[in-house]
Amino acid sequence: MLNKIIKTGYISLFAICCLTTACNSQKKELQEKIEKLQSKAIEIPYKQMACWASDSVIAISPWYKAKLKLIHYVDSETCSSCYLHKIATNELLFRMEKLSDNIFYNIFIINPNNKAKKRLETDYHDKAIPQTIFVDSANVFMQLNPNVPSESIYHTFLLDENNKVILVGDPMTNPKVKDLMVAIVEKKLRKKL
Secondary structure: OOOHHHHOOOHHHHHHHHHHHHHHHHHHHHHHHHHHOOOOOOOOOOOEEEOOOHHHHHHHOOHOOOEEEEEEEEEEOHHHHHHHHHHHHOOHHHHHHHHOOOOOEEEEEEEOOHHHHHHHHHHHHOOOOOOOOOOOOOOOHHHHOOOOOOHHHOEEEEEOOOOOEEEEEOOOOOHHHHHHHHHHHHHHHOOOO
């Protein structure tokens, strides 16, 4: 069953999970938002955002080579520092990057307000949060991607090599999303993680 789901391409476990527990009007709304998110490729304006990373990481820019990208978009309404502290303790996501030789890569796009940006700078320099972050102070990411719903539950998603959304949901909070994401990455790598 899993192989069939992966082979069919554009899947959305998040929608499937939500659709099984939601009422008809909620199901329709969820389905419409997922379809909207998957309606066109996601544009990632790397050069229009500040990139916080070491010179050695910037020199190789692994985000360009990644065939699978897990986008973590954190808008100004969300506590970006809180989110990144939680991510920093999640060994699976960073282990997947290393074991995949960056075929899988986490892309953190943060749209902080001024107060949050100052705290992020402190946390970043203290190495308390992930060490590659794109800071989108001008909100370019959302302007280029009007197909991304405004609700934060849709702000973590997996992209394929064509930047099309193939999985929606947060693998840190949803075990089913995590399992499917790992299966997708393993299939791409042709090896177990």
